[in-house]
Amino acid sequence: MAGPLVRSVIMSGAAEKIRQYGRKPGLIARKAGIPMAALSDPDLLVSGRAVMAFFELVAKTCRRRTFGLEMSAGAHLGAVIGPLWVLLRNALTVEQMCVDLAKHFDLYSSAAVMAYQPTKSGGLLHWSAATGYGESEVQMAEFAVATILSEIRMHGPPGWTPPGVHFRHEAPSDLRLHRRIFGPHLHFNGEHNSIELDAAILRRPHSAGEPHVRSLVQKVLRDDEGSPV
Numbered sequence: 001m002a003g004p005l006v007r008s009v010i011m012s013g014a015a016e017k018i019r020q021y022g023r024k025p026g027l028i029a030r031k032a033g034i035p036m037a038a039l040s041d042p043d044l045l046v047s048g049r050a051v052m053a054f055f056e057l058v059a060k061t062c063r064r065r066t067f068g069l070e071m072s073a074g075a076h077l078g079a080v081i082g083p084l085w086v087l088l089r090n091a092l093t094v095e096q097m098c099v100d101l102a103k104h105f106d107l108y109s110s111a112a113v114m115a116y117q118p119t120k121s122g123g124l125l126h127w128s129a130a131t132g133y134g135e136s137e138v139q140m141a142e143f144a145v146a147t148i149l150s151e152i153r154m155h156g157p158p159g160w161t162p163p164g165v166h167f168r169h170e171a172p173s174d175l176r177l178h179r180r181i182f183g184p185h186l187h188f189n190g191e192h193n194s195i196e197l198d199a200a201i202l203r204r205p206h207s208a209g210e211p212h213v214r215s216l217v218q219k220v221l222r223d224d225e226g227s228p229v
Contacts, residue, residue, distance in 0.1 A: 006051055006109045007082055009042035013074050014058065021062035032057050042079075048111025052129060055139035065172045068139035069181055072146035080147060081108045087221060088206075090214035094155050095202035098125050100218075101148070107221055112144065121163070122198040128168075138169045141193045146181050149195055155204050161185070164196035 011034070015025040026036050032054035038044045059067040078085035084107050091097035102116040102125065110130060117124040127144045129137035145165065153160060161183030171188035172178065178186055185196075 004048050004109065004111050005045040006048045006111060007042065007080070008038035008044040008046050009079050010051060010075070011039055011046075011054065011071075012042050012079075014054075014071065015039040017064075017067070017070060018058060018062060021064060023062050028057050028061055029054065048109050048130075052111070052137065052140045055143065056136050059139050065174070066142075066177045068141070068143035069146055069177050072143045072150070072181070075143070075147045075150075077147050077151040083221060084108050087214065087217045090217055091206040092214070093202065094152060094197070094204045094206050095123060096214075097155075097206045098123065098152075098197065098202070100214075102126070104218070104221065112140070119196075122196065122200075122202055124192075124194045124196060126192050126194045128193055136169075137193075141167060141169070142178075145193055145195060149182065152195070152197070152201065155206055156201050157204075160201060162195050162201075163198055166190040166192060166194045166196070168193055 018025040018028060025039055029036050029039055033050035034046060034054050035044070038046050055068055055071070059065060064070065078089075081088075081101075084101075084104055087100055087104060088097050091100055098116050102114040105112070105114040112127060112129050115126040117126065125148065127141060127148070129140060145167075149162065149165070152162075162185065164185045164187060165182040166187045168190055169188065171186070175186065
C-alpha cells in the first residue's frame with residue numbers, strides 16, 4: 001500500500017485513552033481530519049498527515065506529552081505495517097530485518113521515511129516524517145521508534161537495551177517513561193530520530209525462514225505494487 005495513506009490500526013485504543021483523559025475522541029478526530037469510524041475500525045485507510053496531526057492534537061489537548069509512547073505499548077509492528085510484515089518475518093537476522101524495513105518502507109506509506117546506516121560498531125536505523133507532513137513529528141516519532149525497538153528486543157537477549165536512542169526534538173521534563181521504554185542512553189535535540197544497534201544484536205537470528213522464501217515475498221510485494229488496480 002504505497003502512498004500517503006496508512007491503516008487506521010495505528011490508532012487502535014486511542015479513543016479509550018482519550019476518554020480516560022476526560023476528553024471526547026470524536027471532537028479531536030474531526031479537528032485532525034480523521035473520520036470517527038477510523039477509531040474503531042482498524043482496516044480503514046486514512047491520511048498519514050491526518051494521523052500525525054491527530055497524535056499531536058491528542059497530546060496537546062489532553063496534556064499527555066507521552067501519548068505516542070502510551071500508544072506504542074499496545075502496538076505490534078506486524079499489525080501496523082500490514083503486508084510488509086510478511087517480508088520482515090522471513091529475514092534471517094535482525095540486521096536483514098532492519099535493512100528490509102528501511103528499503104521497503106515505501107510499500108507501507110510515503111508519510112514517513114526510513115533508512116538503515118551501517119556503522120563501525122553496528123548500525124543506525126532512522127525514522128522521520130516525510131517533508132511537509134505536519135508541523136511536528138514528536139508523538140509519531142516516539143511511537144514509531146518505540147514500536148520498532150519493541151520488535152527488535154523480541155530477538156535480543158534478556159535485558160538488552162540499545163547503545164543509544166536519538167530524537168530530533170527536545171527532551172520532555174519527565175523522562176521516566178522514556179527511560180523505561182528506550183533505556184538509559186537517550187539523546188535529544190539531535191540531527192535525526194534513530195536507534196543505535198550493536199553488532200551482536202544485528203547478528204541475532206530473526207526467524208527460521210528460508211532465503212528463497214524471502215526473495216519470493218519481496219518479488220511478489222513489488223510486483224503487486226506495480227500492478228494495475
